[in-house]
Amino acid sequence: MAFKLNFGVAFFLSLWSTVGCDFLVEGVLEMECHDRYLAIALDLSATGANPRFEAVDRFGVHAITEAYAAMCGYSITLLPFLGMVELRASYFSCHIEKVDGLEFKFNLITNYDGEEVFYVLNKTCPPPRRMSSREVTCEVNYMEVSMRSDLSCPSEINSDWTALRPTHSTSTSDWQVIFQRLDEQLPPMNLSQARKKGYTFDLMHDRIVFRTSYEKPESYRVEVSDVPVEVVHATLFSRKSWIVLMVDLIAACSMDEGSYDSGYVLWKTPEALYSSYNRTQISVGLNGELVDKESAITLGFIVETQSTIKIGIPYNTEGGYRKSFVDNGIFEFYMFNLYLKQTSVDEHYEETAVRFQRTLVTPLLPCSLFTEDQTNLKEGMFTIYLGDVPEDVELISVKLNGEEFRVPSDVNVFSIVETIHSNKTHSYTLKVPLHNPIIIQKFSKDAGAMLHILDVNYTLAADPEHKFYYHTVSVTTLIDVSPPSFHAVCNKTGISFQLNHQPSDYLWKFDIGPDRLTPALAAKHGYIMSNNSQSLLLFVPQLAHGFKYTDVSLKGFLGTFEILVKSLNTSQVRASTTKTCPFNSTEMILCSTSGWMTVVVDLSLVVKSNRIVKETSLINELCVPKETDGNRVLFSFPLHSCGSKVELSRGNVIYQNKIYYNSGSANATEGVMVQCAYPLAGLHSLFSTHRFESDKEGVGSIIPSKRPTQDTPRSTEATTRPATTVALQKTKSKNPVLYLSSFYPTARYIKVPSAQRVVANFKKGTK
Ligand SMILES: *[C@@H]1O[C@H](CO)[C@@H](O)[C@H](O)[C@H]1NC(C)=O
Ligand SMILES: *[C@@H]1O[C@H](CO)[C@@H](O)[C@H](O)[C@H]1NC(C)=O
Ligand SMILES: *[C@@H]1O[C@H](CO)[C@@H](O)[C@H](O)[C@H]1NC(C)=O
Ligand SMILES: *[C@@H]1O[C@H](CO)[C@@H](O)[C@H](O)[C@H]1NC(C)=O
Ligand SMILES: *[C@@H]1O[C@H](CO)[C@@H](O)[C@H](O)[C@H]1NC(C)=O
Ligand SMILES: *[C@@H]1O[C@H](CO)[C@@H](O)[C@H](O)[C@H]1NC(C)=O
Ligand SMILES: *[C@@H]1O[C@H](CO)[C@@H](O)[C@H](O)[C@H]1NC(C)=O
Ligand SMILES: *[C@@H]1O[C@H](CO)[C@@H](O)[C@H](O)[C@H]1NC(C)=O
Ligand SMILES: *[C@@H]1O[C@H](CO)[C@@H](O)[C@H](O)[C@H]1NC(C)=O
Ligand SMILES: *[C@@H]1O[C@H](CO)[C@@H](O)[C@H](O)[C@H]1NC(C)=O
Numbered sequence: 001m002a003f004k005l006n007f008g009v010a011f012f013l014s015l016w017s018t019v020g021c022d023f024l025v026e027g028v029l030e031m032e033c034h035d036r037y038l039a040i041a042l043d044l045s046a047t048g049a050n051p052r053f054e055a056v057d058r059f060g061v062h063a064i065t066e067a068y069a070a071m072c073g074y075s076i077t078l079l080p081f082l083g084m085v086e087l088r089a090s091y092f093s094c095h096i097e098k099v100d101g102l103e104f105k106f107n108l109i110t111n112y113d114g115e116e117v118f119y120v121l122n123k124t125c126p127p128p129r130r131m132s133s134r135e136v137t138c139e140v141n142y143m144e145v146s147m148r149s150d151l152s153c154p155s156e157i158n159s160d161w162t163a164l165r166p167t168h169s170t171s172t173s174d175w176q177v178i179f180q181r182l183d184e185q186l187p188p189m190n191l192s193q194a195r196k197k198g199y200t201f202d203l204m205h206d207r208i209v210f211r212t213s214y215e216k217p218e219s220y221r222v223e224v225s226d227v228p229v230e231v232v233h234a235t236l237f238s239r240k241s242w243i244v245l246m247v248d249l250i251a252a253c254s255m256d257e258g259s260y261d262s263g264y265v266l267w268k269t270p271e272a273l274y275s276s277y278n279r280t281q282i283s284v285g286l287n288g289e290l291v292d293k294e295s296a297i298t299l300g301f302i303v304e305t306q307s308t309i310k311i312g313i314p315y316n317t318e319g320g321y322r323k324s325f326v327d328n329g330i331f332e333f334y335m336f337n338l339y340l341k342q343t344s345v346d347e348h349y350e351e352t353a354v355r356f357q358r359t360l361v362t363p364l365l366p367c368s369l370f371t372e373d374q375t376n377l378k379e380g381m382f383t384i385y386l387g388d389v390p391e392d393v394e395l396i397s398v399k400l401n402g403e404e405f406r407v408p409s410d411v412n413v414f415s416i417v418e419t420i421h422s423n424k425t426h427s428y429t430l431k432v433p434l435h436n437p438i439i440i441q442k443f444s445k446d447a448g449a450m451l452h453i454l455d456v457n458y459t460l461a462a463d464p465e466h467k468f469y470y471h472t473v474s475v476t477t478l479i480d481v482s483p484p485s486f487h488a489v490c491n492k493t494g495i496s497f498q499l500n501h502q503p504s505d506y507l508w509k510f511d512i513g514p515d516r517l518t519p520a521l522a523a524k525h526g527y528i529m530s531n532n533s534q535s536l537l538l539f540v541p542q543l544a545h546g547f548k549y550t551d552v553s554l555k556g557f558l559g560t561f562e563i564l565v566k567s568l569n570t571s572q573v574r575a576s577t578t579k580t581c582p583f584n585s586t587e588m589i590l591c592s593t594s595g596w597m598t599v600v601v602d603l604s605l606v607v608k609s610n611r612i613v614k615e616t617s618l619i620n621e622l623c624v625p626k627e628t629d630g631n632r633v634l635f636s637f638p639l640h641s642c643g644s645k646v647e648l649s650r651g652n653v654i655y656q657n658k659i660y661y662n663s664g665s666a667n668a669t670e671g672v673m674v675q676c677a678y679p680l681a682g683l684h685s686l687f688s689t690h691r692f693e694s695d696k697e698g699v700g701s702i703i704p705s706k707r708p709t710q711d712t713p714r715s716t717e718a719t720t721r722p723a724t725t726v727a728l729q730k731t732k733s734k735n736p737v738l739y740l741s742s743f744y745p746t747a748r749y750i751k752v753p754s755a756q757r758v759v760a761n762f763k764k765g766t767k
Pocket of ligand 4: 387388421422423425
């Protein structure tokens, strides 16, 4: 029983189904008496999808079919998308009982799973007031005209009108009707013939009533001021002896379907539908409410009355209905029940009031959703705002990088917060932590940063329909690649460094001091390096090149090794991994670049067993050990001092000294030779200013020997014991000064076989 809606949107309106309950609860039913009709609105959830109505009077029950509704003054509008059905019954409709008012009685028949339930609906409305001489109603499914029956008629004839009432009609009624088309007069027919054709003639409230559905063969269409108008013109006549009574019943209704333009639904009707002495008066409203023209304009309506009456309803005005529709996009349409009263007065001061009931629907208007990437890196989250979602469109699920989650969801992957706005939209704010494994991370070579990618596919649906709309958005963010750092572990023999490879590794290079770490460098300095697809492993033995030593004592020393992480492009140091480990070594010798020798010697290796070492010294007896524990001694002294011998040999300058020890006898006669050799080429100031400066650390040796009977530069018989030779970088030594300043330039033994220039410098400097 769904009646036609304008614009052909109707076809899908009726596709929605509704869910129901099986009884009429309060609030699902609304009955309201309007100026010329009773409106009954019912919640479809209570009535089921296909409610039926019956009109009830004392003669019986009359099923309201589509044809019967048009004949009898009922309109039923089924609006499943609003979950509502509305029955409008004209005050001139059939089956009204007139008691203290107009008493309407209906049966509502609901149908759930084949089970029919009857409900009685009754309502009494006050009789219509202030009726115009002629009243025309252009309902959605019929045209109705009523006229005062006493218009300029002799009173004795008035009784004859009752013959128009169907219940009174007898075979003796001689009322005839002639339909007039534009220039054509159709043959007369009697009332029963006319009723068979679907026309209604009646007498109610002392008025002659004529009603017909649209598009009857006897009606016609004309254009008036560019507006299509349907006209039905019936002339009733009755011959009583020599008097012929004739009544012209004309209903003319604008059939404008409405249009939509710039936010307004427009509808028009000719101003001069009926002959008018002066301008017509307009009142307009929605859902049966009428306000005058000025008030309507204040409410935002367009009301123009120049030859055509043009009504514009703002699309979002109150009283309209809005519905979203999903089909390859999100659309919305607005629907209005326009009610318009047009009053005119003719030259005989007789008033005609035309009332229009029109359902106007906008076309499907696309709704565009709005997404904004509100990601704030400091928060560590992707934040995506999805706004302008119509209030009746719900987020069903989200796909994050292809993985689907229902909304709401209790998984810990994301959060969605819904915000409802006053403009009938709502928004969803989605947050996904950047570190979540669902986020795709790719290294961007161009940007030199980690690209984080989140593709979101929102599934939205308009309630209660179940078609989905997918809205996709892709957000990315670049996150700076932090320089890698090694994991370092000490053990007794050295330091292990480990680096797990990152895609961004190629941006970096690793340096040890000034040198790039390569397999060749590792091999040269005795590092153990292995590099596979997973990680880079580097083991640096405790005394290997690159260490810095501090806190040297007989108990041990600290070795520090540093790997610099430099930007490959700019060679800027971006990070470093520095590891300091405690090491033990029974013997060691450090030849610093600043000209200090630090040496730990285990004398027990050279002294006969059970003899306690006492009173050790260097060549200069005033130079005593910094530390001693009976077996081992630690000396730390400037190379030039303490009686060191200097020797030039094969491009090297070699400093030698000797640790003498007294092994119980009165004489300190035995000794261990210690020496540091520096390549001459790397020396900047040898002896010139009592300052020593070398590019490179020296190579130290500990050589046990007998005290020589005469001083020789080097004992060839000396058995060179493998000594630990290490480098001491230019660190500020905390060692106490172990020499007397007067001994400072005491390089007493020197031979200058070839390098004259160096010697010259030496001589000059020691003046
Ligand atoms: C109308 O209905 C109400 C209940 O819905 C009932 O009490 C009342 O008697 C009915 N009136 C008539 C005239 O049927
Ligand atoms: C109306 O006209 C038809 C056909 O002309 C005729 O059969 C019928 O009897 C008439 N009815 C009345 C009430 O005059
Ligand atoms: C039309 O004329 C009648 C009679 O003069 C008057 O009552 C009515 O207000 C006028 N209507 C308009 C719209 O001017
Ligand atoms: C609705 O209101 C929200 C919040 O004020 C605003 O962001 C949004 O743009 C508005 N949407 C429309 C369609 O006006
Ligand atoms: C979004 O998800 C739907 C449902 O799985 C799919 O049909 C559609 O192709 C997806 N859209 C995109 C852009 O991936
Ligand atoms: C120290 O670690 C290195 C590398 O892992 C290993 O070769 C060596 O044997 C370890 N030394 C000790 C004393 O554990
Ligand atoms: C380690 O191996 C990778 C290839 O697996 C190479 O790109 C990288 O340069 C190597 N690193 C070093 C320090 O040799
Ligand atoms: C690094 O070098 C590459 C290739 O020369 C160049 O494209 C890139 O812009 C450089 N990046 C920086 C940060 O300098
Ligand atoms: C070094 O030796 C001392 C004494 O022998 C011991 O106390 C210390 O723990 C050792 N240190 C290391 C790192 O082996
Ligand atoms: C000390 O040395 C002198 C001279 O070499 C020697 O005569 C003397 O015997 C030595 N004394 C001892 C206790 O070895």
